[in-house]
Amino acid sequence: MATFGPYIRDRRERLRREDPRFSVRQVADRIGVEPSFLSKVERDEVPPPSEEKIVALARDLGEDADVLLAMAGKVSSDLQRVIRKRPELFAALIREMKNLPDQAVLRLVREVRDGNW
Amino acid sequence: MIELTGSQLVIRLPEVHEAARLTIDFQRTLRIPDDDREYPLPAGLGQFPLRHVDDFARTVPAPWIEHGGVMLAMYQAEALWVRFDGQYPFAVKIATGKINAVTGEGWRDGLNRDPQDYLTAPAQPWLDGYCVEKGVIRQFVAMPLGRGYSAEEQITGRADVGGLQIVAYPMKREAFASRHTRPGMWLGTAVFSKSSTGESLGMGLAPGGRMRQEIFRDHSDLSDWDQRHRARCFVHIANSVQWRGITGEAPPTQPVTAEAYRRARIPWFDYYAADLKALEGSGILGRLRSVVQLGKDKRETPIPENDSVAIDRVVQLRRGLERSEVREGAF
Numbered sequence: 001m002a003t004f005g006p007y008i009r010d011r012r013e014r015l016r017r018e019d020p021r022f023s024v025r026q027v028a029d030r031i032g033v034e035p036s037f038l039s040k041v042e043r044d045e046v047p048p049p050s051e052e053k054i055v056a057l058a059r060d061l062g063e064d065a066d067v068l069l070a071m072a073g074k075v076s077s078d079l080q081r082v083i084r085k086r087p088e089l090f091a092a093l094i095r096e097m098k099n100l101p102d103q104a105v106l107r108l109v110r111e112v113r114d115g116n117w
Numbered sequence: 118m119i120e121l122t123g124s125q126l127v128i129r130l131p132e133v134h135e136a137a138r139l140t141i142d143f144q145r146t147l148r149i150p151d152d153d154r155e156y157p158l159p160a161g162l163g164q165f166p167l168r169h170v171d172d173f174a175r176t177v178p179a180p181w182i183e184h185g186g187v188m189l190a191m192y193q194a195e196a197l198w199v200r201f202d203g204q205y206p207f208a209v210k211i212a213t214g215k216i217n218a219v220t221g222e223g224w225r226d227g228l229n230r231d232p233q234d235y236l237t238a239p240a241q242p243w244l245d246g247y248c249v250e251k252g253v254i255r256q257f258v259a260m261p262l263g264r265g266y267s268a269e270e271q272i273t274g275r276a277d278v279g280g281l282q283i284v285a286y287p288m289k290r291e292a293f294a295s296r297h298t299r300p301g302m303w304l305g306t307a308v309f310s311k312s313s314t315g316e317s318l319g320m321g322l323a324p325g326g327r328m329r330q331e332i333f334r335d336h337s338d339l340s341d342w343d344q345r346h347r348a349r350c351f352v353h354i355a356n357s358v359q360w361r362g363i364t365g366e367a368p369p370t371q372p373v374t375a376e377a378y379r380r381a382r383i384p385w386f387d388y389y390a391a392d393l394k395a396l397e398g399s400g401i402l403g404r405l406r407s408v409v410q411l412g413k414d415k416r417e418t419p420i421p422e423n424d425s426v427a428i429d430r431v432v433q434l435r436r437g438l439e440r441s442e443v444r445e446g447a448f
Contacts, residue, residue: 115185
């Protein structure tokens with residue numbers, strides 16, 4: 001699996017091929033960092049940015065924020081809050097589920113119930 | 118399956134295709150004047166928060182539990198639009214009070230042509246109202262059920278259902294594969310009499326002002342859609358008093374006024390898809406009275422203000438929206 005920086009660079013470059021607004025400069029402007037900083041992040045020369053900037057980057061590049069945060073070694077603060085409320089329970093749950101196939105995990109996600117119309 | 122993530126409905130049908138994913142949300146927006154002028158698209162100003170009705174089983178009206186689904190809060194005369202986002206093609210039917218918003222017909226299962234009773238996402242990125250003429254919709258505006266304004270009441274004479282109903286059918290895996298060679302590049306082939314008091318049913322949607330919006334003709338074969346798999350959801354609409362009663366909380370949002378919209382210098386939008394053809398409007402929906410027209414007939418003032426609004430800035434959006442192109446505004 002690619003590390004955070006090269007992954008970001010790859011996604012951004014793919015978008016830039018079709019749309020010049022995905023240059024380092026313009027993406028950096030949109031998420032509120034210096035272009036030189038984003039460039040260093042893409043080369044893994046500095047650690048990944050803050051959660052806020054990663055979420056902004058995910059939104060700009062059309063990526064999943066949770067996936068980018070995980071690649072950056074972070075857990076989003078809303079998930080941290082959830083886990084901190086019941087740490088033992090969630091730790092056990094996640095360990096139990098680590099090898100489950102996606103389909104099985106999806107079955108645990110709460111569905112919007114459909115009734116009789 | 119449909120999952121509620123934040124304030125978005127997320128539809129995933131991995132049994133059809135791992136990429137079969139569509140998100141739907143409900144955008145707060147400016148109610149455009151109901152003055153028979155045609156307006157461009159007002160911006161989305163954030164999502165209406167959604168809740169599972171099952172989380173409030175003791176306090177929601179009994180029919181809501183029967184219907185299942187989610188709920189949101191709207192004030193009388195507040196407007197909304199429905200946003201679709203995803204890469205995988207879906208055919209989506211939308212009804213208000215079980216009256217189809219594209220054809221004006223009563224609810225029918227399955228997809229139908231002649232007339233086409235659905236829209237296709239993501240080619241159609243949003244729906245703002247009832248398809249009353251070719252290229253013109255009348256905006257979805259919330260009105261209390263039982264007062265006669267909703268499309269449901271005007272057409273059926275009854276205030277039995279209310280809310281908004283959605284069903285989405287994915288494109289068949291084979292049809293998707295045959296036209297989709299590069300991941301992420303698919304851009305689509307197209308995107309009375311009162312029988313009850315209505316009090317317990319909450320709000321219905323009624324036709325408001327006129328807006329330029331095309332509902333696109335589906336150029337796929339009807340057989341390209343997988344009608345064996347579907348995801349559907351009933352979206353209940355509570356008024357502000359009802360929302361407090363159900364949740365114990367104040368309604369999470371306030372309606373947007375024309376003055377605040379103008380002061381915040383939020384633009385308007387036009388959406389072009391030169392390669393797509395628009396559906397003809399529905400005769401049934403075209404004959405509905407708008408909220409203001411019906412209010413005049415009834416000698417009521419159902420809408421607090423209805424002054425015309427000057428359009429100062431219109432942003433052009435083209436089909437195949439770039440990521441940086443959004444129909445949003447902020448205060």
